[in-house]
Each structure stands twice: as C-alpha cells, then as structure tokens.
Amino acid sequence: xxxxxxxxxxxxxxxxxxxxxxxxxxxxxxxxxxxxxxxxxxxxxxxxxxxxxxxxxxxxxxxxxxxxxxxxxxxxxxxxxxxxxxxxxxxxxxxxxxxxxxxxxxxxxxxxxxxxxxxxxxxxxxxxxxxxxxxxxxxxxxxxxxxxxxxxxxxxxxxxxxxxxxxxxxxxxxxxxxxxxxxxxxxxxxxxxxxxxxxxxxxxxxxxxxxxxxxxxxxxxxxxxxxxxxxxxxxxxxxxxxxxxxxxxxxxxxxxxxxxxxxxxxxxxxxxxxxxxxxxxxxxxxxxxxxxxxxxxxxxxxxxxxxxxxxxxxxxxxxxxxxxxxxxxxxxxxxxxxxxxxxxxxxxxxxxxxxxxxxxxxxxxxxxxxxxxxxxxxxxxxxxxxxxxxxxxxxxxxxxxxxxxxxxxxxxxxxxxxxxxxxxxxxxxxxxxxxxxxxxxxxxxxxxxxxxxxxxxxxxxxxxxxxxxxxxxxxxxxxxxxxxxxxxxxxxxxxxxxxxxxxxxxxxxxxxxxxxxxxxxxxxxxxxxxxxxxxxxxxxxxxxxxxxxxxxxxxxxx
Amino acid sequence: xxxxxxxxxxxxxxxxxxxxxxxxxxxxxxxxxxxxxxxxxxxxxxxxxxxxxxxxxxxxxxxxxxxxxxxxxxxxxxxxxxxxxxxxxxxxxxxxxxxxxxxxxxxxxxxxxxxxxxxxxxxxxxxxxxxxxxxxxxxxxxxxxxxxxxxxxxxxxxxxxxxxxxxxxxxxxxxxxxxxxxxxxxxxxxxxxxxxxxxxxxxxxxxxxxxxxxxxxxxxxxxxxxxxxxxxxxxxxxxxxxxxxxxxxxxxxxxxxxxxxxxxxxxxxxxxxxxxxxxxxxxxxxxxxxxxxxxxxxxxxxxxxxxxxxxxxxxxxxxxxxxxxxxxxxxxxxxxxxxxxxxxxxxxxxxxx
Numbered sequence: 001x002x003x004x005x006x007x008x009x010x011x012x013x014x015x016x017x018x019x020x021x022x023x024x025x026x027x028x029x030x031x032x033x034x035x036x037x038x039x040x041x042x043x044x045x046x047x048x049x050x051x052x053x054x055x056x057x058x059x060x061x062x063x064x065x066x067x068x069x070x071x072x073x074x075x076x077x078x079x080x081x082x083x084x085x086x087x088x089x090x091x092x093x094x095x096x097x098x099x100x101x102x103x104x105x106x107x108x109x110x111x112x113x114x115x116x117x118x119x120x121x122x123x124x125x126x127x128x129x130x131x132x133x134x135x136x137x138x139x140x141x142x143x144x145x146x147x148x149x150x151x152x153x154x155x156x157x158x159x160x161x162x163x164x165x166x167x168x169x170x171x172x173x174x175x176x177x178x179x180x181x182x183x184x185x186x187x188x189x190x191x192x193x194x195x196x197x198x199x200x201x202x203x204x205x206x207x208x209x210x211x212x213x214x215x216x217x218x219x220x221x222x223x224x225x226x227x228x229x230x231x232x233x234x235x236x237x238x239x240x241x242x243x244x245x246x247x248x249x250x251x252x253x254x255x256x257x258x259x260x261x262x263x264x265x266x267x268x269x270x271x272x273x274x275x276x277x278x279x280x281x282x283x284x285x286x287x288x289x290x291x292x293x294x295x296x297x298x299x300x301x302x303x304x305x306x307x308x309x310x311x312x313x314x315x316x317x318x319x320x321x322x323x324x325x326x327x328x329x330x331x332x333x334x335x336x337x338x339x340x341x342x343x344x345x346x347x348x349x350x351x352x353x354x355x356x357x358x359x360x361x362x363x364x365x366x367x368x369x370x371x372x373x374x375x376x377x378x379x380x381x382x383x384x385x386x387x388x389x390x391x392x393x394x395x396x397x398x399x400x401x402x403x404x405x406x407x408x409x410x411x412x413x414x415x416x417x418x419x420x421x422x423x424x425x426x427x428x429x430x431x432x433x434x435x436x437x438x439x440x441x442x443x444x445x446x447x448x449x450x451x452x453x454x455x456x457x458x459x460x461x462x463x464x465x466x467x468x469x470x471x472x473x474x475x476x477x478x479x480x481x482x483x484x485x486x487x488x489x490x491x492x493x494x495x496x497x498x499x500x501x502x503x504x505x506x507x508x509x510x511x512x513x514x515x516x517x518x519x520x521x522x523x524x525x526x527x528x529x530x531x532x533x534x535x536x537x538x539x540x541x542x543x544x545x546x547x548x549x550x551x552x553x554x555x556x557x558x
Numbered sequence: 559x560x561x562x563x564x565x566x567x568x569x570x571x572x573x574x575x576x577x578x579x580x581x582x583x584x585x586x587x588x589x590x591x592x593x594x595x596x597x598x599x600x601x602x603x604x605x606x607x608x609x610x611x612x613x614x615x616x617x618x619x620x621x622x623x624x625x626x627x628x629x630x631x632x633x634x635x636x637x638x639x640x641x642x643x644x645x646x647x648x649x650x651x652x653x654x655x656x657x658x659x660x661x662x663x664x665x666x667x668x669x670x671x672x673x674x675x676x677x678x679x680x681x682x683x684x685x686x687x688x689x690x691x692x693x694x695x696x697x698x699x700x701x702x703x704x705x706x707x708x709x710x711x712x713x714x715x716x717x718x719x720x721x722x723x724x725x726x727x728x729x730x731x732x733x734x735x736x737x738x739x740x741x742x743x744x745x746x747x748x749x750x751x752x753x754x755x756x757x758x759x760x761x762x763x764x765x766x767x768x769x770x771x772x773x774x775x776x777x778x779x780x781x782x783x784x785x786x787x788x789x790x791x792x793x794x795x796x797x798x799x800x801x802x803x804x805x806x807x808x809x810x811x812x813x814x815x816x817x818x819x820x821x822x823x824x825x826x827x828x829x830x831x832x833x834x835x836x837x838x839x840x841x842x843x844x845x846x847x848x849x850x851x852x853x854x855x856x857x858x859x860x861x862x863x864x865x866x867x868x869x870x871x872x873x874x875x876x877x878x879x880x881x882x883x884x885x886x887x888x889x890x891x892x893x894x895x896x897x898x899x900x901x902x903x904x905x906x907x908x909x910x911x
Contacts, residue, residue, distance in 0.1 A: 021721025097651045099724035278702055280709075328570055329577070329895045336634040336705055340837060341894050344887035347834075351884040357875045432570060467830075471709065478706055511717035517710025518692055521703050 008077025011051030022100035031186030032158035052133025075130020267445025273483030276418030281346025289450025319447020327439035367461035481527025588869030614859020615758030619813035620836035623806030629782030636708035639833020645677030645811030685807030844900025
C-alpha cells in the first residue's frame, strides 16, 4: 500500500518533469493513432504503466485483487500528480519560471476538455493504465510478451511514420499498405488494429514454433548451413548497396550520418571496448583527420591542393601519429584520470583550432571551406547518396579490421589489459606497446571518419568538433555494448539515426543520451547487444551453477 | 649504479621529461620576455591578481565537492558541475523577483541571503538525489561504470534544466551594494571581487573546521580512510556518504551564486568549464586532500589570469586571452603526468588511480 503510493509518487514526479521540460508537448505534435493518441500521451502512459507494473511486482503476496489494487493506486497517484500540476498552473503563472508551462501543455493534459472534466479524465487515464499494468503482471508470461511486443511495435510504426510512409509510397504495390495503415498524421484505427493482430499472431507463432525452427536449422548438414549463410550475406550486401536508391535523399543523409558514427564508434570501441581505456577526447582525432584533409586539399589556404585520395593516407597517418603522441603521456593513467585528461586534450585541440594564434594555418572560427569532393574515375562522391558508398566501404573495412583484431594476439592482449593491467603485465604483455597500439588504431579510424566528414561537408569548422561528439560516441558504444561490433551499429542507429528522423526529438537528444547512459549503467551495464565475455563478467553471480558446484555444496552440508 | 639507473628510466620517461622541460623553458622564456617588454604596469598586475584570487576562491569552493566525494567514494563526480549550475540558476528566479519588486535594492543583504539559501538548498537537493538515484546502486560496480553514470547524469541534469528554464542566457540582476570600487592607497579593487574573496574564504574556513573539528567531519574522514574499518567502528557509512554529497552540494551552490554575481549571467551550460577547472584544482592540490583543494583552486585561478599575459604574451602569441582555458587544461594534463599526487598529495598513489 505505502510502497505503491511511493512508487506512484516517483512516477508522478517523473511525469511532471517530462511535462515541464516540454517533452510531452513537443511529442504531442505527432499522433501514434490518428486523432486518438499522440506520442506525448504515449510517453506519459508509458510512465504510468511502468510504475504500475513495478507496484504490482513489489506487492507482497499473490492475491490478484491486491496486486490490481496496488497498481491501480499507483496509476491514480501518477494521474493525481499531473492533475496537481494542471491545477497549480491554473492558479499560479508557472510560465515565469518554467518556460514550457504554457496553456497548450495544460490543454494536452486535460485532453482539450474543461478543467473539471479534463482532470477527471486524467485521473481516469491514470487508473486505467494502473489497472492495465496490473493485468499485464497477472496474465501468463507468453501473453504478456505478445502484448508488449505488439503494442510496442504499434508505437514504433507510429513513431517512424515519416520514414516508413515515403519508403512505402516509392514502391507501387506497397502503396496500398500505406493507405490502409497511415493517415496524414498517425496510424488509422483499422490499421493499428490490423497491425496489432498481425504482430500478435506472428509473435505467438514464433513463440510456439521458434525453437523448433532454430533446432531444424542447427540440424541441417554443414554444407547447406554454409549455403544459407552465404545467401543471407549476399542479400545483406545487395540491400546495403541498394539502400540509398530505395530510401531517397533525406534518409540517405541520415544513413550517412549514422555511418560516420559507426566508423567513429568502431574506432572508439577498440580503445574503450577492447582495451578499456575511457577516452573522452576522441573527437580530437576526428578533428585532426578532418583538418588534415582540409589543409591538404582546400585551395582556400593555398598550401597544397591534393585530391581526396592523395590526402586520405596523410589524414590517417596524422591521426595515428597524434594517437601515439597523445597516448604517451597518459600511459600510466587509469580510469577516471584518463577520462579527464583525454577530455582536456580534446578541449585543448578545439581551443587551439579556434584561436586567432593559429588562424593563418587553421582558419580560426571561420574554418576552412572549398574542400573538394572525392572522385573515383568519373564517379563523384557528391551528395549523400554517393558519399554513402564511401562511408559504407569505410565501415566494412574498419568493421573487418576490428573483427579480425578482436581474436588476434593483440586483441586478446587488449582485453587482458582491460581486465587487469598488473596481471596482464605479469603475463608478459608489453603494456606500453599494447596501449599505444590501441590509441593509434582508434585514432586512425577516427581520422578516416574525419577525412570523409570533411569531404562530405566540403568545409570544416571548429564548432563541429566539440566535446558533445565525444560524448555521443561514448554513448553509442555503451548503449550498444562495449566491445561488440553489432552493438556499435545498433547503438548508432538508435542514438544517432532516430533523433535525426524525429525532429521533435532533436531538442531532447542529449537529455535522452544522459538518461540512456544512467539507465543502461543501472539496469544493463553490458549494453543492448553485448559481447559474450563481457556479459558473463558483469553478471557473474547470475550464471547458473554447474553440476559439480552443486555436488560440492551438498557435500559440504553433509 | 649507472646500469641500475638506466634500467629504471624507460624511453617514455625520457620523452615525458623532454616535453616537460620544453614547456617549462617556454614559460620562463615567455615570462622574462613579457617582463622585459614591460607592456603591463603594476596596476594591471594587481588587477590580474585580484581577479585571479576571486576566481580561484570560487574554484576552491567547487573543488571541495570533488575532493570530498573522491575521498569517500574514490570516484570523480562528473555531475558536480551540474550541482554547481543548478543552484544559481534556480536562485536566479528568486533574485529576479526580488529585483522586480524593489526588495533587492531596499534590503540587499537580506535578499542576498535568501538567494544564497535557495541556491544552496537546490544544489544540495540535486547532489542528494544524484547520490541516491545514480550512485548508490553502483557502490560495488567496476570503476568505469560509476564514471559513465556520472557523465550520463551530468547531461541529464544539464538538459533537464535547459528544458525547465529555457536555453538562453539569463542576466543576473545587479546588486547596487556590490557595484563600484574600493580604493586602497594607490590600488583599486572592484567591490564584487573583494566580496567574493571574503565570502569564499569564510565558507572555506567554516567547511574546513567542520571537517576537522566536528564528530561528523571526523566520521567523514574516517570513511575516506577506510570504509570497512569505520563501519566496524559503528559509523553509518551510507549516511556519511550522503552527508559528503550534501556538504559538496552546499558549497557548490554558494560558489555558484558567487560566480553568477561575478559574471552576471546564468546558463544551463555554465557548469561545464568551472567544473573541469575545479576538478583540475582538486587534482592540483592532491585529490582527496581538503586543504589541497583550496590551495589548488587559488593557484589555478591565479595561474589562469596571470598566465596569458605573463608568458603567452611574451612568446608573441596573438590574443593570448583566448587560450586561457587551454592553459588550465594543459596544466591539468601536466600535473596528472608529472605529479599525479598533486602539490600536497598524500593519498592516491598510482595504484589507487
């Protein structure tokens, strides 16, 4: 009872905070189901349902009524706190302090009704989501999973409407789906229902038959498995090659940005994920790569005018060299100190580039413009749809290198250093060489990314290289899972691609990053797609005991 | 003997010493060149000195938070810069309301006290919540994890305040009492600088005696020596950790108001640079060491205001003041490389870092 009120209060405060920082209102521009529910409401409902579920889970005893009562109470408290906000907003002008406490927010919270009815509806919504959460807790596991999967995919399809709609309409036969599923803003009601049934049926089928299919696959003869794998691989390559044609200009731009982050992430993954050296100044190498490219190719400064391909090796070499140079001083540092010093390095480089002192060589605050595009024969990597191939090639190359490095002697040395430097040294690993190689490799990848970035934008400015980029990349690899290559890709798509697609997200990007980092560290420190070793490491106590352990234990009792 | 020496010095050490020597030589050369050129009169130097002291004492107050938390938890509270920001930013609304109603001009001291109280309360609340929500569940996690959490919390707080109060700069109201200059013989001091220095000094003394003299202070010191032993001695370790965060939050809130009064504006990103500077100060004095943090803060403040004109100018660098932040960061890097224990370093040998 007390517990559920407490959980409800926490949830209510979270909801009020979300409303006050303007997230709810910004998100309400987009409807999930047209005219029925917007993204902003969904956000609040999610908070209420999550807290209600928590309250149900924490209930002592297993009487269903009691559980339901607790989650209902929790939902009610969440609704009540929001109602308090609305009432307070009507009495006092909160706008003088909180910029987002404006009439549209209150209208949103009262569902565009009169104050009295609106608040009743708000409380009702709280109660309903509480009851829903309680039910969710009470139904058997399979049904819960199906419900969660299908509801979240409706939300997902609704949120990504801007991306899915144009893609569907490009393809003749799929245009019908488009009309059935979407209105101008949000899903149609019938579309949402259809989708729900479809996905529920699909996930039910998979839950029933999934294991059987998987074992069938495993039982297949080795040759056929190999053919299947090759087939999947070829399809993947074809899809990757065709992607910019299929997706159109805007989405190609988004993908190139995601691709640049994948490149950067793969580089930092070596430093942080493999070798365990938390580098917060990683943007420095990105800047060095980009500026080397700019200085060597741009006619504006007039020192050199090499082509992209001629300058690229120099960019990478400069990156590697600076990785070594900045790596030497920090060799003896660990953990926090390393993080702060690298952060300092990143800032020093940015301040130097920005200063008037180095302006004749680096362009100062105006940066360097007129960087030529890359050419390959007659093919010019001009727009995002062409640059995409350059980035894709870079990603594949870097991905392959880091995949090969992971299981190499060097890769294992890095992981040994990550686990315990002293022991690694005692085992004969040369700490200096190992760490410097990690810094150098990471820096080289970052410089490559920077060089492509410079050619993509055709200009470089010091403001493109601030500390936020470093933080973004750290977020990408941490959310994806430290040390995991697929994790980097997933992390980039989730943290870089999504905010690019959802324009209302852009404002709250770093808010979401911060939340994601904290939540990730508290709930799932190994990341979304963790590397096997790391998962085992962070969840040591949860690994089921082996038979021999159990025998020993029971033996000791006797 | 020679052979022994040769074995102990690695190539990296030599590289490091060469770099260090080169930087030291540059500093000396630059300073001598500036002094010979005589571009600045002694009034200029006095101004730099006072401004440096004022800034340094604010850094010292913030650095207390870093150093105390590092002492008890062995972690860098990366989000401390946001604890610092939250106080004056929230108190701005109180100050602005006082200003509008004319209360600020009629009762300046009383209203400043209220502003300080609000700022300190907000910062303390944020620090308390930070510990409770983000750090406590991770008490025994691997080292990297609390650090990443702290970075995440830092951004979360920054953008929460951005969402709450808006993204623009807010001009702190002018307190008439703090305007103007005071004349000491032939030197003049801005009144606000004097107030900041005195207020910060009082707060630092109060903090120091709290830590050194009271039972709670003693318990905090015990916890930072050895958590388990102090637990066995009957100290409530969790409570002491919370108290540490609360003290750090209070001093950060007070420092924030002083900073806002000095620079006259608040912004959601205002914590970042002073935060890193204060961290530098804490490291400079030897992190975990309380008098060290004070000394480090003041030293850094002086170094930063005197440095650009003292040695960068002499080297013929254009617009040296732009490189002020770079000096602080370079100094941080240099200390961590050459003397990670700091000036008064007693704790934190390499093995603990």
